[in-house]
Amino acid sequence: MGKFLLGVAAGSITVYVPKYVEEVSPTKYKGTFGTYFQLFLTFGIFLGPLIALPIPVKPTCVDINKCPLLDDWKKNWNVKTYWHILFSLPIITAVLQLILLTFVFKYDTPTFYKERGMTEELNVIMNKIYSPDVVQRKIDEISVAKEGASLSYKEGLFG
Numbered sequence: 001m002g003k004f005l006l007g008v009a010a011g012s013i014t015v016y017v018p019k020y021v022e023e024v025s026p027t028k029y030k031g032t033f034g035t036y037f038q039l040f041l042t043f044g045i046f047l048g049p050l051i052a053l054p055i056p057v058k059p060t061c062v063d064i065n066k067c068p069l070l071d072d073w074k075k076n077w078n079v080k081t082y083w084h085i086l087f088s089l090p091i092i093t094a095v096l097q098l099i100l101l102t103f104v105f106k107y108d109t110p111t112f113y114k115e116r117g118m119t120e121e122l123n124v125i126m127n128k129i130y131s132p133d134v135v136q137r138k139i140d141e142i143s144v145a146k147e148g149a150s151l152s153y154k155e156g157l158f159g
Contacts, residue, residue, distance in 0.1 A: 014041070023109040026129055027138075051089075055082055114142045 018034055025033045110129070113122035126135045 020109060023111050024107070024125075024129060052086060055086075110139070110142055114139065 018037055021033045021037060022030055107125055108121075110122055110125055113119075113125065122139060123135065126139060130138050
C-alpha cells in the first residue's frame, strides 16, 4: 500500500508542480523554471541510489551457519545504522515541505484568485511576480486564457 501511495504522490508531483510553476512564473522565465524542475527531479532520481552505495552487498554462503563474512556484514556500521539515515531523509524532506507550504509559502495561483473573484489577493500575488506597470495586462491575459479554454481538468480526465 505504501509503494502505491508513493507512486501516486510521485506521479502527481510530476503533473501539478510544472502546472503551478507555469501559472506563477513570469512569462520570460516559464521555460527555464520548467527545465529546472525536470533537471532537479532527474538529479534526485540519480542521487537516491548514489547515496546508498556505502551499504555493502550481503555476502552469499553455501552454509549460512558457517559464514564468517555474514557476521562481519551484520556488524558493519553501514548495514546496522546507515539505512536508518537513508530511510529518514525522505521523511524529513516531506515534513519540511509540508511545513513550508502550509505556513510560509501559502499562496494560490493567480488563476485560482481570478476564477473566484478574489481581486485583492490577485493583485498582491501579481505584484510579487510582475512589475507594477504590467500587472493589469497580465491579469487580463488570465481571463482571456480561461475564456479560451475548452475543457476543465475534470472533463479532460473523466470525459
